[in-house]
Amino acid sequence: MAVLRRSLIAFAVAIALAPMSVSARRQTFTSRIEAVRVDVLVTDNGKPVQGLSPSDFEVLDNGVRQRVDLASFEQIPLNVVLALDNSASLQGLRLGHLQTAGKRALEGLKPGDRAALVAFSHVVSPSQGLTDDLDRIRVALDRVRGEGLTSLVDATHAGMLLGESDAGRSLLIVFSDGVDTSSWLTPDAVVETARRGDVVVYGVEVGEHPVSFLRDLSEVTGGRLFSIESTNDLASTFARILEEFRMRYLVSYSPQGVALGGWHRLEVRVKHRGAKVKARPGYFAGQG
Amino acid sequence: MTQLRRLSSWVAVAGILLACPRPAATSLSQSGPAPDRFEQWLAAVDVHKPGDPGMEAVEVSTWTGLELEAVVAEAKRYARSLAKTDTPRANQILLRGAALHGDIARLIPEDTVRKSPTQRTAYIVRDGRWLGIRYISVHWQLGRSLLDGITPDPATNPDVKTWYQEIAAHLLQMRQFAAAVDHFARARQMFPSDPDILFSSGVLHERFGSTALQAAAESVTESKREASSVNSARGELVRAERFFREALAHRPDHLEARVRHGRVLDDLERHDEASEELRVAIADGASGWLLYLAELFLGRAEERRGNHTESRAAFLRASALYPNAQSPRLALSQMARRTGDRAAAQRELKFIASLPDDERRREDPWWLYYDVR
Numbered sequence: 001m002a003v004l005r006r007s008l009i010a011f012a013v014a015i016a017l018a019p020m021s022v023s024a025r026r027q028t029f030t031s032r033i034e035a036v037r038v039d040v041l042v043t044d045n046g047k048p049v050q051g052l053s054p055s056d057f058e059v060l061d062n063g064v065r066q067r068v069d070l071a072s073f074e075q076i077p078l079n080v081v082l083a084l085d086n087s088a089s090l091q092g093l094r095l096g097h098l099q100t101a102g103k104r105a106l107e108g109l110k111p112g113d114r115a116a117l118v119a120f121s122h123v124v125s126p127s128q129g130l131t132d133d134l135d136r137i138r139v140a141l142d143r144v145r146g147e148g149l150t151s152l153v154d155a156t157h158a159g160m161l162l163g164e165s166d167a168g169r170s171l172l173i174v175f176s177d178g179v180d181t182s183s184w185l186t187p188d189a190v191v192e193t194a195r196r197g198d199v200v201v202y203g204v205e206v207g208e209h210p211v212s213f214l215r216d217l218s219e220v221t222g223g224r225l226f227s228i229e230s231t232n233d234l235a236s237t238f239a240r241i242l243e244e245f246r247m248r249y250l251v252s253y254s255p256q257g258v259a260l261g262g263w264h265r266l267e268v269r270v271k272h273r274g275a276k277v278k279a280r281p282g283y284f285a286g287q288g
Numbered sequence: 289m290t291q292l293r294r295l296s297s298w299v300a301v302a303g304i305l306l307a308c309p310r311p312a313a314t315s316l317s318q319s320g321p322a323p324d325r326f327e328q329w330l331a332a333v334d335v336h337k338p339g340d341p342g343m344e345a346v347e348v349s350t351w352t353g354l355e356l357e358a359v360v361a362e363a364k365r366y367a368r369s370l371a372k373t374d375t376p377r378a379n380q381i382l383l384r385g386a387a388l389h390g391d392i393a394r395l396i397p398e399d400t401v402r403k404s405p406t407q408r409t410a411y412i413v414r415d416g417r418w419l420g421i422r423y424i425s426v427h428w429q430l431g432r433s434l435l436d437g438i439t440p441d442p443a444t445n446p447d448v449k450t451w452y453q454e455i456a457a458h459l460l461q462m463r464q465f466a467a468a469v470d471h472f473a474r475a476r477q478m479f480p481s482d483p484d485i486l487f488s489s490g491v492l493h494e495r496f497g498s499t500a501l502q503a504a505a506e507s508v509t510e511s512k513r514e515a516s517s518v519n520s521a522r523g524e525l526v527r528a529e530r531f532f533r534e535a536l537a538h539r540p541d542h543l544e545a546r547v548r549h550g551r552v553l554d555d556l557e558r559h560d561e562a563s564e565e566l567r568v569a570i571a572d573g574a575s576g577w578l579l580y581l582a583e584l585f586l587g588r589a590e591e592r593r594g595n596h597t598e599s600r601a602a603f604l605r606a607s608a609l610y611p612n613a614q615s616p617r618l619a620l621s622q623m624a625r626r627t628g629d630r631a632a633a634q635r636e637l638k639f640i641a642s643l644p645d646d647e648r649r650r651e652d653p654w655w656l657y658y659d660v661r
Contacts, residue, residue, distance in 0.1 A: 089414070122655050123647045124614055126640060148647070149655065154618050161621060161637045164630065179503035182655050184584075184615035185622055193625050 009259040034260075036061070036285075039169070039200050039222055040268050041244065041278040043172065048247035049275055056277040057251055058265040060256045067091045069200070070252040077112035078245065079130055080166040081199075082137075083159035084144065085176040089200045091146035091174070097231035098175065102141045104235040105173065106134045108242040116162045121148030122182040130166050153183035153213060156201070157190045163199035170199040171245045172223075173198065173238060174214060187213040194221050195263075196284040200248075202241045205264035206231055222280030251279075261285055294520045325351065326366075330381070338387045341395040345388060353404020353426050360385070360430050364437035370612060371439045379438050383447050386431040387576045390455055393427035393467075401648050407614055408422075410466030413504035424467045429454070432474050438598035443478045450575045452479065456488040460660040465501075468492050469517055490531035490545065495658050497524030547582045554589045562589040577653035580609040582615060591623055599623065612643050613652035 027033055038059070044051040054068040082102055090098055117128040117140050128140045158176050163170030180187075194201065194217055201221040203214030206228050218225040224244070226237050252270065258264065268279040332344035363385055371378035382621070404426050411418045435448050442448045452475040459468040472492060473487045495501055504622045505518040517523065532549035535542055546569040554562035566586040574582045587602035600620065607616040622634030643650055 058398065122652075123650050124618070126637060126643065127645065129641065154614070157618060157622055158637060158640065161625065161633055165634055165637070178502065179507075181500040183499075184618055184654055189622055189626070193622060196626070196628075266638075 003266050009029055013041050019037050027276075034171060036252050036264075036283065037070075037198065037250055038266060038283075039245075040071075040249045040251050040269060041196075041222075041247065041275050042249065042270050042272065044272065044274050044280075046279075048244070049270070050247075052249065052270060052272065054251075055058055056250075056271050058250065058269040058271070059253055060265075061253075061255050062264050062269075064251040064257045066256060067078045068251055068253050068273075070219050070250070072250045072252075073247075076169045076250060077114070078109070079116070079163055079166050079170040080109060080242070081116045081130070081159045081170065081172045083118040083172060083174045084121065085118070085121075085149040085152065085155075085178065086119050086144045086146050086148075087178060087181075088147050089091060089150075089178050094231045095144065095146045095179070097234045098243075099141050099144060100229075101234035101238045103138055103177075105238040105242055106137055108239055109134065110178045114166065114168065116159075116165075118155050118159045118162060118182075119144050120150050120158075121146075123148060124151055124155045124158050125157040126162055130161060149182040150176065150180055151183040151185050152178075152180040152211070153185050153190050155183075156213075156217065157185050157193065160190045160194060160197055160199045160201070164197055172199050172201045172221075173241055174201060174217070175202065175206075175234070176211060176214070179211055180213065187216070191216050195282070198283075199223075200245065202226070203246070204228065204237055204241070206234070213249065220280060222278060224278070248284045253287075298369055300345055317411050325355055325359050325389045326362045327424050329385075333381060333384045333388055333609060336384065336388045336391070336580065337656065338384075338391060341391060342618075345392050346396060347426075349434055353407060356426060356430055357404065357406075360433050363434060367437050368439075368586055370575075376601065379445070382434045382437050383451070383554075385434045386451055389427040389431040389434070389452065393425040393431070394458060408466070410464075413501075413507075413509055418504060418508045424464075424540065428467050431455070432471070449482065456485060460491055465492060465495065466517070481534075481538050483535040483542055483545070483603070486531045486535035486538070487542060487545045490528045490548060490552075491658075491660060492533060492620045493524045494528040494548060497528060497552075497555070498658055500658075522556070525552050527555055529556060534618060541572065543569055543572060544578055546572070547574060547585065550582070550589070551585045554585060554592065557592075558593045559589050563593060576609075577656075578611070580606050583609065584619070587619055589614065591619075596623065596627065610651055610653065612650050613654070614640050614643065614650065615652050615654045 008255065040057070042052060050073060052073070054071045054072060057068045057071055059066045059068055082105060084098055084102060086095065086098070086113055090256045100119070110117060112132070114130045114132050116130045116139050117137050118124065118126045128137055131137065153175070156172070159174060163172050176232070191213070199221060201217045201223040203211070203218045203223070203225040205211050205214055205225065215225050217223075226241070228237055230233065255264075263282055263284055265282045266279060268277050270277055329348065335344050336342060337437050340570050363381065367378040367382050370381070380650050383598065408424045409421045409465065412420045412422055412425050431451070435442050435451065437564060438445050438448055452471070456468070456475060459465070459471060469492070470487045472485065475482075476489060501518060502521050529552045532545050532552060535545045536549060539545070546565055550565035550569060551561045553565060563586060565581050566589060569582045570586070583606035585603045587599045587606060590599035590602060600623065603616040603619045607613065614635070617636050617640050621633045624632035624636060
């Protein structure tokens with residue numbers, strides 16, 4: 001996951017440039033210190049808490065308290081990947097809602113942000129990789145047709161890889177209105193892969209029956225699952241996700257006093273009365 | 289891909305699950321039909337051309353379930369009596385009657401109206417979710433009941449076996465799983481060592497163990513409707529494994545049964561046996577889409593055994609057979625990512641991104657795995 005082989009000093013400098021330029025983001029840094037970064041949402045009565053500094057955070061890595069070096073807020077450009085179900089159940093009005101929602105998400109992006117699209121039925125089409133040319137995504141959205149079966153798990157895997165294809169901070173929004181009917185990959189395998197990455201997954205499902213895969217995936221990546229009753233609410237949900245993601249802190253620390261490899265259980269707390277903290281429950285170090 | 293389009297149609301995508309418990313049988317069949325109904329039935333049987341929904345079949349399809357049950361009971365009594373002097377004629381009436389009722393069930397839609405108090409219902413599911421209910425045609429059961437009257441023993445009559453095999457294939461093709469459960473159960477009682485019936489039974493229960501059908505069964509239960517007849521995924525796979533194994537015991541050269549057996553073994557976490565079974569299928573000459581699936585399944589079995597080199601080789605062989613198929617490439621990217629090779633995972637993703645946009649050129653036999661070819 002977030003074991004970044006990059007100089008913390010260079011990282012700090014990069015964060016100070018708000019918004020970070022695309023060219024700076026693509027810069028390669030020399031590996032000197034392994035840093036772990038965690039996306040953290042802090043809310044109080046449902047509203048994001050702003051203005052926290054590194055000293056306000058307490059991070060326990062496998063139970064060992066760590067010194068937080070950085071806690072940046074709304075400064076780092078985003079990689080937003082949309083993985084959108086366009087199977088046969090998405091036709092007519094519902095498809096229109098989906099296309100509108102995708103475009104609404106794009107409207108919420110800022111200069112320096114990038115987006116990608118994975119449209120899927122049984123066919124997974126990650127044909128539009130991360131780009132800052134958002135018109136290309138809009139055109140791809142207009143081409144989406146509602147037909148076929150649902151390869152939700154396969155498409156989510158492709159979406160996570162797209163999110164990792166650039167060094168930025170990645171959000172994957174996965175939308176589906178049905179259960180998986182045609183994936184080759186298994187939910188367990190993809191959730192396991194998600195534990196090894198640093199992409200935050202927000203799932204959006206419509207209908208009365210929850211999709212356990214999306215729930216599990218959102219949980220292990222520190223994201224959230226939105227269950228909506230109708231696709232009428234899709235555009236506002238996508239906008240809300242983007243807004244919420246921007247309100248997250250990127251907390252960074254250099255692990256001390258813990259073994260290097262394997263699964264690391266994470267606990268993130270803040271010194272703010274009544275605050276709720278949402279972050280991924282852990283990360284894999286070593287192979288990943 | 290034409291088949292996929294067909295899958296996307298509303299009816300074809302529907303899988304149908306059992307729902308209601310069997311109602312108490314009525315005793316009306318003992319009272320006998322109106323005399324003219326039985327005569328009409330005999331006349332219909334006489335003129336019916338198998339496979340053709342002629343007017344006589346349409347007429348019989350309008351009768352109530354109770355009338356039909358009474359007619360079939362009368363037909364069996366009549367055949368039993370006739371068999372004392374003319375067994376071939378008696379059996380011919382029963383066989384032609386079964387063909388008539390099978391054709392009504394296949395060709396004349398009637399599942400929105402309840403025909404009989406004993407009629408069972410099925411859930412219609414699509415995309416893993418239930419959408420409504422329909423009735424299971426009473427004519428399947430009527431056909432089976434008629435064939436039970438064949439003398440001296442229906443299990444030794446080749447025409448009876450053919451009827452069961454053809455209806456079994458039809459029910460699987462049309463995804464009428466609810467009707468298939470009873471049909472296959474009776475078929476196995478009658479022909480316990482028939483490899484085709486055992487194979488079809490394996491396919492049915494493998495399908496019940498699939499993610500989509502399991503999700504559908506779950507959605508039925510969550511909706512506080514009566515539980516479907518689908519057991520847990522593992523329970524269904526255990527049954528499927530037994531049927532495939534028995535089919536292979538009677539017909540070792542049944543390559544599709546061997547490939548499916550290998551896949552089911554792998555899902556039951558018997559990876560060594562799965563690998564062995566799939567290698568036998570490949571060595572025995574599996575070809576085309578079946579070879580692709582065997583390689584794909586072998587790749588997964590080897591991955592689960594920790595043999596990443598062999599797994600990768602199998603996925604690459606599958607990809608070579610169907611270069612535009614996404615499944616082996618997704619498998620390779622997932623394995624690369626899990627083992628920490630991000631660059632290789634990205635290369636595979638780029639490969640998938642480079643596949644044709646036109647889905648008709650993206651043929652992947654995995655998508656049709658649960659359908660009978």
